[in-house]
Amino acid sequence: MLQISRTDDVLDLGCGTGHLTQTIRSKTDGIVVGTNPTDEMIAEATHHYGKNIEFYVGFAETLDMPSRFDVIFCNSAFQWFRDPSRAVLNCHNALRPSGRIAIQAPAQANYCPNFVLATDFLKHDRETQDVFSRFRSPCR
Template identity: 55%
Template sequence: MSNFNEISSKYEKDSVIQKSASEILFDLLNIQPGDNVLDLGCGTGHISKLIRAKTDGQVVGVDPSEGMIEKANEHYSGQNILFHTHLAEQLDYKDEFEIIFCNSAFQWFIDTKKVLKACNIALRQNGKMAIQAPATNNYCPNFIQAIEEVKRHESTKDTFSCFTSPWLFLNTSDEYSALFEEAGLSVEKSSIDKVTTSHSAEEAYKIFESGASAGYLNQTYYNIQVTREYIESFRNIIKKSFEDQAKETGQVDLTFYRIYLLAVKK
């Protein structure tokens, strides 16, 4: 069974896509020395560490996964970063941060309206929040193709039919903007970009395991018991799909559609 507690030990090494996408957030937010920054959905803290290098202000990382926070504290203790375990919906800060940095986490929020209201309260006047997250129902055509094979395969189709997606995928940037505007934040940039990178089939599988498997193989999102046999078959089908998607060069052109949004508290 996969969830973020279980994948935390390999997340920092395998989260290639999340790391590269975060670079755009740094450009959007332009963190200044002295800024207080909240890393919302900080995972194992590798982005929090980069934030720490850009500011002498307070850096706080929050994540709902105890395993992720445990690894964050293990890796970055002594670097003056505060890590806390709790849901984004439970944020209780007020007028504390100039910056909220949210990288590859927005799709996981259970109640986005509640989260954004809490973020508005947590930001200081003229504070900024930026998100990067997979977007649209076709968020990664390669993943979708692999999952379609899981849906059809005799060994997995019945169990997978009992899966309910935990993710929020909106199909237009305007829909994302509307959520932020409703929370009282002014959207300055909002676009869904297509990003394609090349990887070996093995690397593509590791990228899948670094995030998507925490949903697709999580008992929480099935209404029947998930067996070890199902998990093994599921993973074998996904691996085989990436191998089949590879070109003659052995590389998979991995495509993601991602929302990049910058909002300001006016």
């Protein structure tokens, strides 16, 4: 849907382990960057795909890459942003004139009912409730 061209510079915001970032890499000769707030995800992405992709640990809310990208791709990450307004502003600032963004995010709890059931269980189980006491589901 983004119609990534061979010259586009692309940011994969919330890239996880980089699998989709690698697909983006195959569509452009431009710069491809993946960001994710989790050290472990970025380590995995770098290990598997880091040869021709830049990966960084970082939050959308603190993204500071002014006018660097033609395209921003955000798949199944937007619902995790703690300050969506700030994230969108930072994305706007990261795009060049005529840049474009695609965001895919679940809109309801029934997006992944097994995820909802599992996190509810963990929040109430005696062995895991302390760890999950501050967890806020993105699906509610």
